[in-house]
Amino acid sequence: MRCLLTTQSQNCYREQIQKEMLTRLAWKSRYAKLYPSCYNPQNNSTELTQLPQLPADPWAVLPPVTRTPKRQSDLPPLSPPALSVEVTPAMRPVSPKTRQALYQDSSHHGRGRSLYLHRRGQMRPEEKFDFPLLSSWEYGWRLGDYTLDYRTPSRARSSVVKNTFYARNGVFSSPSATDILG
Known part of the structure; x- marks a missing residue:
């Protein structure tokens, strides 16, 4: 902002x-x-201000318009229609099971549109889109499987990062139970 x-x-x-x-x-x-100024508070007359009427010039005559109409045969032929380029959709199509959930029941009972949106929200962007649409998606695009094998080294200096990186004014190094997304 x-x-x-x-x-x-x-x-x-x-x-x-x-x-x-x-x-x-x-x-x-x-x-x-x-x-x-144009407005004079002392002159509160109700007369409308008008432009002075100029006499019309009797000698002013417009020249006649001479235009020859073109025939249809003189016009250039119409160009053939341009080939249309098909644009692929940005989002992959929905699975039939998820699409069927959209038309089940009303959203008030946790079905229908809310179930559809919940299922689409559970999918990662790599599963919904063929390529990253936003520049923020490029960081970490298709890295979902690599983060599962990551383990902290046993002799690493993680306490140095915890003690020096995190500020004391509200950013805590120890995760809380409410920090889990989802």
Whole structure:
């Protein structure tokens, strides 16, 4: 979020508006006599202001329009329709079992659309899409199987990272039971 509306920014906007208003008033008090405005409060007449009527020039005549209509045969032939390129869908099709869950029952009973969305949400993006659509998906794309074999080395210095990396103001190194996603 670039521009949050904080108290500081509100005070800044308020000060800018007041400065603009004071600048306008100073200009008006200084140059009001040199540049009179259209609105004159002393002249409250109900007459409408109109432009003066100019006499029409009797000698002004437009030249005649000369245009030769083109025949149909003179027009270039229509080009053949361009070949259409089929675009493959970004998301893989849904399995028949998941598609059938969509039309089972209403969503209020945990079936139907909610069951469909739950099943689609359980799938990893690699299973739903052929290629990463977002740049954030590129990190870790198709690495789901490699993370299962990862073990912490027995003689590694993991305590150094725990003691120096994590800050004391709320980021805890020990995972909590509520940290599990899902």
